[in-house]
Amino acid sequence: PGWGAPPPGGQGPYGGWGNGWGGPPPAAKPGVIPLRPLGIGELLDGAVSTMRTYWRTVLGISLTLAVLTQVVVVLLQGFVLNDSSTAVLDDPSATLGELTDALGDLLLSSAVLYGITLIGTVAATALLTTVTSRAVLGRSVTTSEAWRDARPQIPRLFGLIILLSLIAAGVIAAGAVPGVLLSLAAGPEVGLGLTLLGIIGAAVVGVWLMVRLSLASPALMLEKQGITKAMRRSFRLVRGSWWRVFGIQALAAIIAYVVAAIVVIPFTFLAAAFSGDGVTGFVQASGGNFGWTFLVISGIGSVVGSTITFPITAGVTVLLYIDQRIRREALDLELARAAGIQDHGTGATGGS
Incomplete structure (x- = not known):
């Protein structure tokens, strides 16, 4: 179907539900969701149903992106981020300046890793x-069909990712600048509190x-x-x-985090067991x-x-x-016509 500008009138035909008629009319469901406003459970179920029904395509795309993302993360951790030790955070005799530098390194490392994950997402x-959408x-x-459809928008997509990353970094930097300037002028003991408050x-x-x-991402891809x-x-x-929107996306992120943790934690302990210091050394490690x-x-x-x-968070979005x-x-209404459903919105169930 076309995904362009909204039709004249702007609003959907749902203002009259519940006027003594026992709720909304039955909605057609040609695919993974019913064609009507969705609840939270239906959004999550639609994302999972898409992954389960079209698992070859979905998992093929998500596996490729996961491998590319994780290769970058591992290389950064191995060659760059491992060099910044945070052991000073556990040192009771460390000065405030040392703690500030170590905390800055930790925040920078976390921001870089989060940024890479955000790009992959x-x-x-x-x-x-x-x-x-199909x-x-x-x-x-x-x-191949998904790639062929998405390929013309890929340059714009990367432009969107870069712009969103710059906006996020700019906002954080703008919040930290006053505290940083005060720290340079009067010392870190004076400016640390303002810096943290500005960042928050x-x-x-x-x-x-x-x-x-x-x-913006689905709008860019579907509406070209x-x-x-x-x-x-x-x-x-x-x-x-x-x-x-925030609540639904936060819930999807929490679910994705829990699922990922269930998968990742056994691999983490397996990695610790095969590393030089074993599981005990991993648990006791403080330098990162x-x-x-x-x-x-x-x-x-x-x-x-x-x-x-990836398919859960992407599908929900x-x-x-x-x-x-x-x-x-x-x-x-447009989706129903594209699916070949007649009389959608007049009470007919239709569907395929």
Whole structure:
């Protein structure tokens, strides 16, 4: 179906539900979701159903992205981030300046690793968008077809990822600058508190902004728009529904984290057992420096975990985009026509 601008009128045909008629009319379900506004459970079930029904395509895409992402993470940890020791954080005699430097290194390392994971997640969302949008109509799509559909938008996608990363980094930097300047002028003892407070405040602003922009990726891929238009589109779709979008995405992230932890933790202990110091050395380690054996084995566990969780987070994001358009623009009518369903929205069940 076309995924362009909303139809005249703007709002969906759902304002009259519940006027003594016993709730909404039955909705057609040609694919993984019913064609009506969705609840939280239906969004999660739709993402899981897409992965289960089209597992060859979905897992093939997510496995490729998980491997690429984890290779970068392991190389960075092995060659760059392992050099910054945080053992000083456990030293009671460390000065405030040493603690500040170590904390800065830790935050930078965490930010870099999170940024790489974010890039992988956004890329997975974009490449799995075609699969999920076809799954809504009950139509399968191969990996080559998904790539062929997504390929023209790949340069714009990377531009969107870079821009979102710069925005997030800029917001955090803007919050930290006053405290950093005060630390340079009067010493770290004076400016540390203001720096931490600024970072916390900037993080709140960053979360608000990222949620408002969280639907830019599926908008860019499905509507074939440019970067700035996709970002404005996301702003409009999320407006008035920030808490709902945030809550659903947070729940999906928590579920993905728990699933990933179940997979990754056994690999972590297996990696520790095969590394030089064994499990005891891993548990007692405080410096954060790990050998290549540990990094590779734990990286394999992360690949397996990401392969499973990428489709969940990506599927929920794409289905949230579709749900917001159903609620605001009656997209379900267009989807029903594309699926060959007659009289959708008039009470007929239809479906295939």
